[in-house]
Amino acid sequence: MSSVLGLKCMKCGREYDPSATRYVCPTCGNDGILEVLYDYDRIRTVLTTEQLENDPDLSMWRYLALLPVEERPPSLTLHIGWTPLYASKRVGPQLGLPHVWFKDDGRNPTASLKDRASAIAIAKAAEFGEHIITAATTGNAGSSLAGLAANAGVAAYIFAPVSAPAGKIAQLRVFGSHLFLVDGNYDQAFDLCMDATERFGWYNRNTAFNPYMVEGKKTVALEVAEQLRFEAPDKVIVSVGDGCIVSGVAKGFRDLLTLGLIDHVPQLIAVQAEGCAPIARAVISGEPVTYLENPTSCADSIVAGIPRNHLMAVRDIRSSGGMAVTVSDDEIIDAIGFLGRNEGIFAEPAAAASVAALRKLADGGDVHQEDRIVVLITGNGLKDVQNALKVKGTSMTIPPIIDAVEQAIADGF
Numbered sequence: 001m002s003s004v005l006g007l008k009c010m011k012c013g014r015e016y017d018p019s020a021t022r023y024v025c026p027t028c029g030n031d032g033i034l035e036v037l038y039d040y041d042r043i044r045t046v047l048t049t050e051q052l053e054n055d056p057d058l059s060m061w062r063y064l065a066l067l068p069v070e071e072r073p074p075s076l077t078l079h080i081g082w083t084p085l086y087a088s089k090r091v092g093p094q095l096g097l098p099h100v101w102f103k104d105d106g107r108n109p110t111a112s113l114k115d116r117a118s119a120i121a122i123a124k125a126a127e128f129g130e131h132i133i134t135a136a137t138t139g140n141a142g143s144s145l146a147g148l149a150a151n152a153g154v155a156a157y158i159f160a161p162v163s164a165p166a167g168k169i170a171q172l173r174v175f176g177s178h179l180f181l182v183d184g185n186y187d188q189a190f191d192l193c194m195d196a197t198e199r200f201g202w203y204n205r206n207t208a209f210n211p212y213m214v215e216g217k218k219t220v221a222l223e224v225a226e227q228l229r230f231e232a233p234d235k236v237i238v239s240v241g242d243g244c245i246v247s248g249v250a251k252g253f254r255d256l257l258t259l260g261l262i263d264h265v266p267q268l269i270a271v272q273a274e275g276c277a278p279i280a281r282a283v284i285s286g287e288p289v290t291y292l293e294n295p296t297s298c299a300d301s302i303v304a305g306i307p308r309n310h311l312m313a314v315r316d317i318r319s320s321g322g323m324a325v326t327v328s329d330d331e332i333i334d335a336i337g338f339l340g341r342n343e344g345i346f347a348e349p350a351a352a353a354s355v356a357a358l359r360k361l362a363d364g365g366d367v368h369q370e371d372r373i374v375v376l377i378t379g380n381g382l383k384d385v386q387n388a389l390k391v392k393g394t395s396m397t398i399p400p401i402i403d404a405v406e407q408a409i410a411d412g413f
């Protein structure tokens with residue numbers, strides 16, 4: 001049985017019955033993003049540390065009591081969540097930070113954190129009796145929905161910019177989605193997807209518009225807390241595009257605080273690329289978000305000039321006592337190699353942006369030796385090999401002759 005009490009508009013505060021309202025606040029429109037309200041008194045009786053310790057289900061569904069679904073969708077058998085939280089072996093120590101962890105969400109079935117939200121989309125579509133689900137995407141949300149839809153046996157209609165990285169487009173094709181490659185950017189693909197949804201009546205997974213996506217994304221925070229034995233970290237570094245993951249992380253920690261399972265919400269450090277930083281700039285300046293018409297960055301996943309969840313994201317970053325950082329494309333590419341060769345973790349550019357931020361914060365004295373810091377690795381590097389190849393590695397081309405190897409080694413290779 002779901003513990004959802006209702007949906008509350010973050011703008012006007014009106015509350016709605018989830019059986020009558022599916023998406024945004026009917027009064028405030030698209031700015032009226034709805035937040036899911038829970039019966040925490042009931043959840044407190046079923047979600048305890050003892051219950052979790054004895055739960056053999058090592059996936060996101062171990063937190064079912066804190067999710068807005070009736071049941072784990074029987075049709076969805078892919079393993080989602082409970083991704084590794086690695087204590088940093090060399091990156092943290094090299095930066096003078098002995099307490100750093102990487103949460104490797106690239107280990108999800110379609111290789112990004114987005115699977116957590118898509119799983120909830122599959123579950124809600126089943127509850128509503130919908131068989132076609134749609135999403136706009138820079139590549140990850142769409143390939144995630146496509147993969148999970150293929151597993152669950154429902155259809156996915158996806159709108160992605162034609163410039164999306166080849167690995168993500170390959171996933172979208174392989175998973176059999178109905179793929180519209182939009183000759184425009186992500187923001188335009190989003191608007192088109194919304195128009196199409198209205199015309200064709202599909203179930204809409206789109207960020208912010210669908211109030212349940214944040215709930216799926218929050219499971220990453222629930223896992224981090226449990227993996228740290230409910231000693232919440234001091235800081236969590238999150239790369240930000242539309243601002244839905246960062247709000248999910250905030251919601252997850254807030255839920256645990258309300259349940260008395262942790263004693264504080266970590267400071268959220270939002271990271272954006274210099275070429276697309278509307279949320280970061282708003283957090284830094286204290287001004288409202290200004291949209292960008294031509295955002296650019298190699299970190300395609302966080303290129304959202306019109307961040308759809310900005311109101312909630314800015315609120316959540318500020319109320320956590322957090323901050324925002326911007327990083328350049330060069331710093332991002334460099335961070336892919338820094339993380340890869342020091343930890344053996346392969347991050348796509350948007351995910352490596354968090355590592356670039358950690359480095360910048362350490363260099364600037366904005367994080368400290370005693371800080372317990374979790375860095376979210378939100379997507380796997382194999383999704384974007386073209387950018388990964390910009391990392392300077394140690395390779396040389398040789399003829400297939402042993403003497404060539406000997407010579408190379410003698411030369412110090």
Ligand SMILES: Cc1ncc(COP(=O)(O)O)c(C=O)c1O
Binds near residue numbers: 112141239244
């Ligand atoms: C790998 C990766 N990192 C970070 C983000 C940013 O998430 P959000 O758009 O919810 O801020 C995304 C997608 O949006 C992503 O795919």
Ligand SMILES: N[C@@H](CCOP(=O)(O)O)C(=O)O
Binds near residue numbers: 139141205
């Ligand atoms: N960058 C995102 C855009 C939308 O993601 P969502 O999960 O917030 O809908 C992507 O990965 O496609």
